[in-house]
Amino acid sequence: xxxxxxxxxxxxxxxxSELTKRYGARTAVxxxxxxxxxxxxxxxxxxxxxxxxxxxxxxxxxDTPTGGSATVSEVPFRGHPRGLRHVGALLDAHHVHGxxxxxxxxxxxxxxxxxxxxxxxxxxxxxxLADAAGRRIGGFSLGMKxxxxxxxALLGDPPVLMFDxxxxxxxxxxxxxxxRLFRRLAAEGRTVFLSSHLMSEMENTADHLVVIGQGRLIAxxxxxxxAARGTRxxxxxxxxxxxxxxxxLTTAGASVEPRDRADAGQLVVTGLPAExxxxxxxEHRIQLNELTRRTASLEEAFMHLTADSVEYLAGxxx
Numbered sequence: 001x002x003x004x005x006x007x008x009x010x011x012x013x014x015x016x017s018e019l020t021k022r023y024g025a026r027t028a029v030x031x032x033x034x035x036x037x038x039x040x041x042x043x044x045x046x047x048x049x050x051x052x053x054x055x056x057x058x059x060x061x062x063d064t065p066t067g068g069s070a071t072v073s074e075v076p077f078r079g080h081p082r083g084l085r086h087v088g089a090l091l092d093a094h095h096v097h098g099x100x101x102x103x104x105x106x107x108x109x110x111x112x113x114x115x116x117x118x119x120x121x122x123x124x125x126x127x128x129l130a131d132a133a134g135r136r137i138g139g140f141s142l143g144m145k146x147x148x149x150x151x152x153a154l155l156g157d158p159p160v161l162m163f164d165x166x167x168x169x170x171x172x173x174x175x176x177x178x179x180r181l182f183r184r185l186a187a188e189g190r191t192v193f194l195s196s197h198l199m200s201e202m203e204n205t206a207d208h209l210v211v212i213g214q215g216r217l218i219a220x221x222x223x224x225x226x227a228a229r230g231t232r233x234x235x236x237x238x239x240x241x242x243x244x245x246x247x248x249l250t251t252a253g254a255s256v257e258p259r260d261r262a263d264a265g266q267l268v269v270t271g272l273p274a275e276x277x278x279x280x281x282x283e284h285r286i287q288l289n290e291l292t293r294r295t296a297s298l299e300e301a302f303m304h305l306t307a308d309s310v311e312y313l314a315g316x317x318x
């Protein structure tokens with residue numbers, strides 16, 4: 001039901017304020033503050049070692065902060081009775097008892113959270129594991145364990161959902177299913193917080209991003225705004241009169257380079273918007289076969305903005 005979990009006072013909001021976690025001399029999370037709101041998929045990005053999983057664990061009360069706070073609907077998660085009714089989470093698909101069946105695993109969680117037994121069958125059907133309900137989890141593939149973890153998160157029908165790398169081990173069909181599921185959950189007004197290292201999935205799934213590096217906040221904004229902060233913004237032009245066009249555009253103040261030395265008809269233009277390039281071509285009676293505005297991809301923006309926060313950099317000599 002769209003809007004079921006409408007925001008308001010005490011609504012399903014994750015609020016992180018000055019959150020800090022130190023392990024001896026190492027600071028894993030450093031005075032981190034951000035808000036995750038309902039009705040959208042919020043992606044959580046950062047290089048390896050940035051503090052993403054530690055942050056998620058502190059939100060869930062699994063780790064105690066050194067300083068600051070993390071609340072769900074204005075209350076620390078530990079303050080929510082029968083937690084699965086308030087927050088559903090998947091942090092590690094391997095953290096299940098391999099000797100139990102999928103049904104037994106979910107049934108135990110349902111009993112401990114006061115949930116009706118029918119929810120077990122509902123969520124197994126939802127994630128495509130109904131036929132595997134009686135199988136022992138130890139024999140599951142990683143993709144099946146991910147589906148079981150998602151079923152566990154959905155068990156209490158909660159307003160807040162958190163996932164850490166949920167598509168690892170998924171086949172293409174599973175990835176598409178997860179993407180649609182998360183967007184549907186957000187459309188219902190739930191708060192969906194998703195950590196992933198796959199930029200392509202964030203571009204296809206997330207509406208908003210929280211980006212951290214070395215435990216500190218780098219950005220909290222829409223996917224479009226974040227991608228626009230990348231270094232590339234140019235226009236790709238193709239014309240059978242490329243040489244003449246290049247001269248016109250250079251005179252107008254643009255920087256023009258061939259896209260590919262093997263194809264003299266394609267130019268990469270910076271310094272002029274696509275609309276101005278088109279107008280100049282028309283004015284000088286130059287034929288255009290292509291005029292495409294290009295901006296930085298999410299991956300390019302991420303690499304550019306987190307370059308100083310990478311903890312483990314490959315290719316460095318010892």
